[in-house]
Amino acid sequence: MKYGHFDDNRREYVITNPRTPWPWINYLGNEDFFSLVSNTGGGYSFYKDAKFRRITRYRYNNVPMDSGGKYFYINDGESVWSPGWKPCKTELDSYECRHGMNYTTIKGVKNGVEAEALYFVPLKTWAEVQKLTLRNTTNEVKTLKIFSFVEWCLWNAATDMENFQRNFSTGEVEIEDSVIYHKTEYKERRDHFAYYSVNEPMQGFDTDRETFFGLYNGFDEPQTVLEGAPRNSEAHGWSPIASHYVEVVLQPGESKELVYVLGYVENAQDEKWESKNVINKTKAKATIARFDTAAKVDAALAELNAYWDNLLNVFTIKTGEEKLDRMVNIWNQYQCMITFCFSRSASFFESGIGRGMGFRDSNQDLVGFVHQIPERARERIIDIASTQFPDGGCYHQYQPLTKKGNNEIGQGFNDDPMWLILGTTAYIKESGDFTILDEPVPFDNEVGSEVSLFHHLTVSFNHVVNNLGPHGLPLSGRADWNDCLNLNCFSNDPNESFQTTENKSEGSQAQSLMIAGLFVVYGRDYVELCKVIGKTEEAARAQQHIDAMVAAIKLNGWDGDWFIRAYDYFGNKIGSNENEEGKIFIESNGWCTMAGIGLEEGMVAKALDSVKERLDCEHGIVLNNPAYTKYYIEYGEISSYPPGYKENAGIFCHNNPWIIIGETVQGRGDRAWEYFRKICPSYTEEISDLHKVEPYVYAQMIAGKDAFKPGEAKNSWLTGTAAWNYYAITQYILGIQPTYNGLRIEPCIAPEWKGFTVTRKFRGATYLIEVKNPNGSMKGVASLTVDGKAIEGNTIPLMPVGGTYKVEVVMN
Amino acid sequence: MKYGHFDDNRREYVITNPRTPWPWINYLGNEDFFSLVSNTGGGYSFYKDAKFRRITRYRYNNVPMDSGGKYFYINDGESVWSPGWKPCKTELDSYECRHGMNYTTIKGVKNGVEAEALYFVPLKTWAEVQKLTLRNTTNEVKTLKIFSFVEWCLWNAATDMENFQRNFSTGEVEIEDSVIYHKTEYKERRDHFAYYSVNEPMQGFDTDRETFFGLYNGFDEPQTVLEGAPRNSEAHGWSPIASHYVEVVLQPGESKELVYVLGYVENAQDEKWESKNVINKTKAKATIARFDTAAKVDAALAELNAYWDNLLNVFTIKTGEEKLDRMVNIWNQYQCMITFCFSRSASFFESGIGRGMGFRDSNQDLVGFVHQIPERARERIIDIASTQFPDGGCYHQYQPLTKKGNNEIGQGFNDDPMWLILGTTAYIKESGDFTILDEPVPFDNEVGSEVSLFHHLTVSFNHVVNNLGPHGLPLSGRADWNDCLNLNCFSNDPNESFQTTENKSEGSQAQSLMIAGLFVVYGRDYVELCKVIGKTEEAARAQQHIDAMVAAIKLNGWDGDWFIRAYDYFGNKIGSNENEEGKIFIESNGWCTMAGIGLEEGMVAKALDSVKERLDCEHGIVLNNPAYTKYYIEYGEISSYPPGYKENAGIFCHNNPWIIIGETVQGRGDRAWEYFRKICPSYTEEISDLHKVEPYVYAQMIAGKDAFKPGEAKNSWLTGTAAWNYYAITQYILGIQPTYNGLRIEPCIAPEWKGFTVTRKFRGATYLIEVKNPNGSMKGVASLTVDGKAIEGNTIPLMPVGGTYKVEVVMN
CATH class of the missing domain: 1.50.10.10 (Glycosyltransferase)
Known part of the structure; x- marks a missing residue:
């Protein structure tokens, strides 16, 4: 059974039944500010580090699953409903969620009113922007009472769910104009606060959770929403939230757009305050101003889409296999980018507090995105290598906020060092940038310990050589790739x-x-x-x-x-x-x-x-x-x-x-x-009921043949699976391999394939590659021409930058 | 506004409105197996240590608050309801929760059916016993579909809410007869499992949470209950639960009692298995057999009540102040016993994973219960002193399961050592047992480092002397009593x-x-x-x-x-x-x-x-x-x-x-x-709406005059407040002070008091003390007689064991 379908033209997965077998999520943001959003609006936001800078609260493994998120409640006089079905769970006349490249839209229709919520994090912005579009499709005037909702996390996601003795007394907010500021602990050591704004004068608000919901009401029935009246509560301790109340009157056929901004601000120590106990809101106001009209929001979304055009047009294929093309051209690359941003830290299976960035993980993930953003790959390689020890050993993980090795996990995973060679050579082959090898890189982030990155590769290699066991084979240490x-x-x-x-x-x-x-x-x-x-x-x-x-x-x-x-x-x-x-x-x-x-x-x-x-x-x-x-x-x-x-x-x-x-x-x-096909998500879409998790991304694990329920998948999104499958399909099946001096073409395909085409940008040139397989071969290149000129061997030499070149490859 | 009332004869607080301003809870168990239970059936169980041996899962700070517990769902064909109102929240015809001494009953009436759930942990038993009594008060036959519910915690309460990557794949159960066994990780390193039984053949069951509730349903609407049919699900990974399904047909006027046992078992390494992958259930079955009839359950409850009679009749007062008497005779002593058992580890404010047993806390708590259970006070003193260092410094906390100092918090709280003198002298004054001073007690639990307990007192004293600052005053170290x-x-x-x-x-x-x-x-x-x-x-x-x-x-x-x-x-x-x-x-x-x-x-x-x-x-x-x-x-x-x-x-x-x-x-x-009166719970019962937490126990903190909401209390139950107020009222206001050689009587009372009586068991004798205050004095004893015989001074000498003595005290 399917719960939606792919829309390849818009690069979206479209969910048409909100009752997916597991929350199907998307990721917003790709730099510093991040959000996870499910198909019903569940999820949370954080700045850089899901443990230490959690901005909104989320409860994992709750009953019901996926409770809490960025919700809009609509009281239209007849019903109380939400565009994402949840949290109200009022039956909608229609529902559609579109997960795209770092944005999500959720649209619900009820009683002739259409409500569409767009969520995304604009480029270079420390905020999630939400645009709520309301349309009256009836012939009557509609009065809509709109309540927004987010629940603040008290920053450290771990202590936020442990230390209630303290937490229930610390919460603080400020309310000014239509903005609710969350400033818990800002008075003391924090230099950061969060805010949630709407671009309309609000007619009320709530900032105290218990006042908003009532102590005994769930997310599905906030008492203020049911009553249709906010209580203008000011949070002092307990659980601060932010809910704006805006009343919208729509004439027949009229529509209206509201823009909400959920943002994060850091202020320098001497710029923290506007006056005693009043926070300095300058930066927040500047960000809010950047998105104070729907037109500005639309422009920012267009920019984000253009950004993704650029990322995804480095490598595109056409094979005749629609399910394969959509994975390679869109979703597999997208998932690689997400794993680059998050390593294994925050998904609906990774709680954001258990793990930092993996040494091994990040190096492997690199092969999935290095062609898209080589400059960020370069930075990541330096970050990773900086946590290495002089003997080649490595911290198994590091914390993204500090970039320092994570002492809690420590070292001794003896495969770790070798992955740095993969990451570095993959980067150089893609970019041709050998200067990275001379980059001074410290050991264990210690200033003064810097040696060249090349030296790090040497100690990585030597770490295996220096740790051999009695059979001449590498000692495994704490574990190798298999952490278990x-x-x-x-x-x-x-x-x-x-x-x-x-x-x-x-x-x-x-x-x-x-x-x-x-x-x-x-x-x-x-x-x-x-x-x-x-x-x-x-x-x-x-x-x-x-x-x-x-x-x-x-x-x-x-x-x-x-x-x-x-x-x-x-x-x-x-x-x-x-x-x-x-x-x-x-x-x-x-x-x-x-x-x-x-x-x-x-x-x-x-x-x-x-x-x-x-x-x-x-x-x-x-x-x-x-x-x-x-x-x-x-x-x-x-x-x-x-x-x-x-x-x-x-x-x-x-x-x-x-x-x-x-x-x-x-x-x-x-x-x-x-x-490849067996585990490829687009090929398992039809068995979503069994497979359970998103049909547009890989999961870490599918229950095996010895399991109670073979085929049930778990832990979607953050897995080296994404990079490795991308690597396998593009470099070993399609066989498009970056090398130091050109693109090697070495396909190994199913004999029934008649061929395929690839567009590949590489070192500043664009190659339009057509592979033909007239004889039903599986491997072996018989001939290769570039712009009609025969080339010896199967490597396209580096062609002048800026040009576009036609490459024809004929298999044996 | 009040939400109930005290029933002093039954030593119960009776809650008659389930919508208390905060969940009002009680504690079950006083040795190894513990449960927290709220007035609507919320809460959880653990064995000894709320962090490392959590038996059932609980979600703190949820929406709605207090979600999850030991629930009974009743589908009577007309309605689906619970005796505790929650989780169903179906309006009841009547509701009553009685929190007593280590037991709680919750009774709901709906559609002419009475359902009363009794919860308690019998003495010397590693299990919570529940008796569900159903009565048909109508003239029609009633068919009731009864679903029980508990959700298993995967043992370690901290990783249970972090590591879903692992947790969602490990859950395992066994189902045999009417017993559901939870055996996650038993296959590997654990030597313990849990179980939940009912003393009737069950007609169905569920052990997989998602199957029982449905992915999108809350605790208030399990799909199996709504449908009136269990699905007999077998949990494999995800979230194992236990729900028995029993159908009960009641003739007019008929009643029926069902007994449920929620237990914990440890097996020796070589006795873990009955056969391959089948756990050894011998101990579980033995415990279940001890409570397989309602009569056996009633007998066990009577035993528990007798146990409390004994504890509470060591010290009773009659002052004419009903509110004072009920605190001193019942609730304050009860709270002291609870803080003895839990220190600061598990309440509805203490999450059970943040803190172990405090060095300072446990010593102070001792003065509240040493007269009740001196032998357990003795054990506690030795446990605490064993975590001390040779220089008198102390681990600030230790973990109850291992009794070892907690490295995460460490030492350096310079008031800690002195409290050991309080604890030890209070114990000796009460018991007369000077042998404790010669008890060999190690430092930092190191075998071979044992010295006498008296030596520990000396190094405690010296620790202050050896850590004086420039003003000749004690260096505070990390903090003194004020941890902040x-x-x-x-x-x-x-x-x-x-x-x-x-x-x-x-x-x-x-x-x-x-x-x-x-x-x-x-x-x-x-x-x-x-x-x-x-x-x-x-x-x-x-x-x-x-x-x-x-x-x-x-x-x-x-x-x-x-x-x-x-x-x-x-x-x-x-x-x-x-x-x-x-x-x-x-x-x-x-x-x-x-x-x-x-x-x-x-x-x-x-x-x-x-x-x-x-x-x-x-x-x-x-x-x-x-x-x-x-x-x-x-x-x-x-x-x-x-x-x-x-x-x-x-x-x-x-x-x-x-x-x-x-x-x-x-x-x-x-x-x-x-x-004393200002913060005494029974005196603030009338302002429960403001005060928020239970009116039968002290809270750690009440918001002060500078707060947004003065008078709002937080962090009830686990606080040194209980012992200190008990100590202050009994020893300094009523002035009944144990000394090494007798009971000193030194009241300091309000001048309008005409006197009071005290019954005090001390060193094997019983003293019936009457204090008279004919002149409206506040302090000072004019005369003291024992059995009519005048005594010099104000200390009753130690009288022969076994006797009962009348003491008359006249104030100045």
């Missing part, structure tokens, strides 16, 4: 986090074949980079280590039919036919086949066939098989999950692309394409 | 906790007159104890330090009309007429007058008159005046609160008794009595 395979943890205490409890690395034999394959893949990238910049000795040194690793993998990492996953603390195999459960894992087979290890000897094909046989199912490739049915203290969190969920044999969408890419290494385009 | 007067903190960062951020004690002149007075009061207790046990040299040594402190207070602590509050980091006065704001504080004037410092010179009377003039108001004595109107970085959190709230000039009920006791030192019984 905790081989040095041995946790007995349920109050411990598997990720932060003791790391008994001393004397441990825990080694990871996933890191081994990763090392070979990005080690080769490192060697290539060294060669390109003329560091041939370093290239040779590195190559020796890679060769040794390949040999160690073949010797100690091959189980006969697939690559084993790891050695545990005691030196026992994991992911081997010897094991009773967890005989085979996806990660090591992904990375070792991506690295082409044993390609000639048939190991790649054999490993991939084993994956197909044992891990693949209707909804994708599961992580391991058989699932663990009991707790293995020596394996850690992975065995804590019920079978079929999460890391214990769930379909972890993030790593399905590794197998996809592995299949392209083997040249099996049919298999790669089959796997 | 942070004189060494200088915090600029709003994400810092004032209590845990840097403590710049090095070179600080921050000294506390509150600790100074405290040191004199309990230092004298230490000296007295030393003398009693024959340590005369130590007594003399200690006395010298006390004398020096008294001198230092007179020299550097007197401001002319009152005692100053402190010196700040730089040596500037706080709480002096020199200050622009915060000229006078309650704490130092409380402690220095309690210590009688300068009594002869008139300093005590003058200080107390200044308190009356500047701090007293209609609702009690505020903490400081004038309130701070801006942030003083050198004062810390106190100045972060809006004026009139919390530590910034709120009425902090905890310290009002210090002034009360100070007034009794001065002999002004009228003032003491006036102050």
Whole structure:
């Protein structure tokens, strides 16, 4: 069953039934001010950091789900309703939510009145702008009582839901003109406040939650709205909110637009006050003035749309597969941009208080957006590398507000360093900007410790070399990519986090074949980079280590039919036919086949066939098989999950692309394409009832074949899945690969494909690429011409900046 | 306006209007298993520790407030309703909630059906027992569809509301007979599970929350209940719940009782399983069997009532003041017992995840319950002292589950050590058990570090002596009793906790007159104890330090009309007429007058008159005046609160008794009595609308005269207020004081009192005390007889155990 449809022309997903199987959300903002908004208007806003600067309050996992947001209540004399159906849940005559590129519109129609709420964060603006358009489609005069609603969060989202002893006494607001200012703690250490305005004289307001709702009323029935009269409450402690009351009289056919601005301001210490206890509102008023008419709002939205035109026209495809095109051209790129902004911090599954920006995550996410905004990718790489330690080790996460390493999680995830090589080389290949390698970058953000970024790559590479185990394979440390395979943890205490409890690395034999394959893949990238910049000795040194690793993998990492996953603390195999459960894992087979290890000897094909046989199912490739049915203290969190969920044999969408890419290494385009479609959201739209989460973005996990409910997805939006699938489809299936000296074209497609076209902007030039597949081939380029001129090999050389070039590629 | 009334005979508060101005709650359990229950059935349960072993889920600060609990839904074919009005909010024909001593009944009547839910935790039982009694008062047959409901918490209440990425995949249940078992994470490290049973064959059930409610329905409208049909859902991940479905057919006049048991079980590692993945239910079944009939439940409740008879008959009064008698005989003692069990961890204001057991708090709470359960007081004292450091410093809090010091809060609150002297001497005076002083007690729970408890008292005393500032007054450290007067903190960062951020004690002149007075009061207790046990040299040594402190207070602590509050980091006065704001504080004037410092010179009377003039108001004595109107970085959190709230000039009920006791030192019984009544809940019952919280227990804070809404109370239940008011009324106003060698009688009463009687069990004997005040005196005992025999002085000597003795006291 579907709950809406794609509107590709407008780059929107259109939801026509508000009762989606889970709140289907969108993200507003892409710089400093962010909002999450669901299809019924639920969600919240924050400035930069969802933990430390939460602007509006949100309650996760509530009953009913998705309670609280930016709501408009309409009392039209007959009914009390909301354009998004929720929170009132009054049945609407029609409903439509359109999630677009960083904006959302929600339209409801009731009793002949149309109400459409537009939500977006304009570019370079620390505010969410809302335009509420009201239309009277009847022949009668309509008097509408409009109540807006947001609930302020007391800034720190964690203590906001813990420390009521304090919180219930601190809340403070100011009300001036039609603006409600939230200034809790501004009197003391904070240099920031928030505000909510409307561009009409308000005829009333409320700022005290209990007064607005009544103590016993839910979001669906605020007593002031039911009564049709605000109470002009001034909040002192308890829970401050902001609700404007505006009465709108509409003649038959008339319409009216109201503009609301929900903003955030920071003032310098000596500019905090206008007068004693009266906050300095200059900046707030300036922002409000920028959006005080509907025309200004429309112009700002047009600007935002133009911004997205620019981002999305760097890479567009036409394949004849509508579902594929909309993902690659719109939604997959959009999701990559969102994961760039948020890492894993704030979604409807990530509470915004648990996690900062991941070292590993951010580097991987980079391959999904580096072509759109290389300059921000550059900044991100420097930020990430600055949290590294001199030995190449890394903080696993850092906090976006401070950009400092997060001590609570700490370090010791031994795959982390290698990802910096991926992020950096991907950036240079896209941009050609080698100067980043000379950028001075500190260790652990310590001033004075700066070395070149290239040096960071060297210590990253060396961190693996310097941490090998008895089988010549990389020690896994706290965990490798699979945060839940905790081989040095041995946790007995349920109050411990598997990720932060003791790391008994001393004397441990825990080694990871996933890191081994990763090392070979990005080690080769490192060697290539060294060669390109003329560091041939370093290239040779590195190559020796890679060769040794390949040999160690073949010797100690091959189980006969697939690559084993790891050695545990005691030196026992994991992911081997010897094991009773967890005989085979996806990660090591992904990375070792991506690295082409044993390609000639048939190991790649054999490993991939084993994956197909044992891990693949209707909804994708599961992580391991058989699932663990009991707790293995020596394996850690992975065995804590019920079978079929999460890391214990769930379909972890993030790593399905590794197998996809592995299949392209083997040249099996049919298999790669089959796997890609299985987890691609637009291809699963029809089973939204089962799949549950948004059909326009990837989820982290789909319940695997061992689960109670296979196919049910969880944790949508913030997942490396987005970048990896984009990377797999664009660079390995469609095969458009940026290199240091040109665009390599190396498709690996399903044999039934007759070809496809790609428009690719690269290093200032535009390439109109047509790939033809006259012989039903899966891989291999027979010829390549640029503007009709034949080129040797399959790499388009760098063409003069500013030009547009026609490229024709014919497959074998 | 009142929302109910006291029923003193049944020791109950009876709520007759469910729409109380705030949820009015009660506590169930007094050993290991605890529940909070509101007057509409809201609340939650936990085992020992509200953070680490939360059994059922609760959402604080929700909309509507108090959503979630132990609910019964009744679908009678006509209506869907609940006995507690909430969650359904269907209007009832009648409603009544009775909060008693560790039990609560909630009765609703609708359409001729009476439904009464009894909730309690039987003694020595790890379970809450619920008895639902249904009566058909009509002449027709009634068919009732009964749905029970609890929502499981995934054990750790903190991560339960943060880590949805994990939590939504881990939930697991088992369903067998009429029992729903919650076993999330039991498979891995947990050795515990929970269960919910009913003593009838159930005709259906639900264990998946979304299935039970529907994704968009609130607690008020579960879809299964509305439809009158359970769906027999089995939870796998998401949010497991437990709901039994039982159909009850009642003939005219017939009634039926259903018993539900919500329990917790721990199994040894090798007894966890019955068979693979099937939990060992032996213990659960045994507990269920203990309560499988209504008669067994009634017997258990009778046992609980008898237990409370015993606790409450140690000390009873009859004064002619009904409101006073019910507080002293019932509610104040009850609240003391609750604070003993919970310290400051779990109420409707304390979220159960923020704080452990306080060192200072627990010692003070002890004076409120030591006469009831001296053996548990003894255990608590040892537990507390075990977290102390060798230099006398203390962890400010410890976690009840582990009994270990809480590293997150740490140490450095320099009043902490002295409270151990109060706790210990109060225990010995009550029990006569000097052996506790020889008990070996470790430092920081380190095995092998044990010294005698007496040695702990010595290092406590010395900790003050060894930490004196330039004025000869005690250095305050991180804070003294006022956790919000942070004189060494200088915090600029709003994400810092004032209590845990840097403590710049090095070179600080921050000294506390509150600790100074405290040191004199309990230092004298230490000296007295030393003398009693024959340590005369130590007594003399200690006395010298006390004398020096008294001198230092007179020299550097007197401001002319009152005692100053402190010196700040730089040596500037706080709480002096020199200050622009915060000229006078309650704490130092409380402690220095309690210590009688300068009594002869008139300093005590003058200080107390200044308190009356500047701090007293209609609702009690505020903490400081004038309130701070801006942030003083050198004062810390106190100045972060809006004026009139919390530590910034709120009425902090905890310290009002210090002034009360100070007034009794001065002999002004009228003032003491006036102050006592102002904040005494039973005396404020009539203004429940303003006061907001329960009229049967004290709140931590009442908004002061500078507040927006003076008289509004917050943070009821868990506050040292309970013990201090009990201590003040019983030992200083009524003047019944346990001493090492007898009961001292030293009343200080209002002159209009003609006398009062007290029944006091003490050291195994029972004293029937009658105090007569023929001359309208306020203080001073003229004569004292025991069984008619005159006694010199005003101390009843220890009489033979087992006897009952008549004591007559005549005041001057």
